[in-house]
Amino acid sequence: MNIANLTGLEYRTGLHYFYLHLNHISAISAIANLANLTVLYLQINRISDIGPLVQNEGLGTGNLVNVQVNPLIVVDTRDSMSRDSTPCFFTIVWRKLQV
16 A cells, blocks of 8 residues: 555544554654554554654553554653664564553
8 A cells, every 4th residue: 555644534533443554654643642542553654753652542551553664763761961863673563551
């Protein structure tokens, strides 16, 4: 598929499952408020910032979020004087846990 833009998805608030792997998606801010999501497959895209997933208060224990093979940016915040933003490809399956 050649989907690159998720504009309008923010209005699909009843969405529970979302499969958009193997596309050209880089911005996922439209997902931030989709609180009913329980399964999200976004592997093999161009996503570098998963902040909108962290902001999504509906995602929690038992939900599946897969962002394998995306150029995620890792920001080391341990020392605010010298942040290291290193782009790299991760192969992960992320399960967000409630704290």
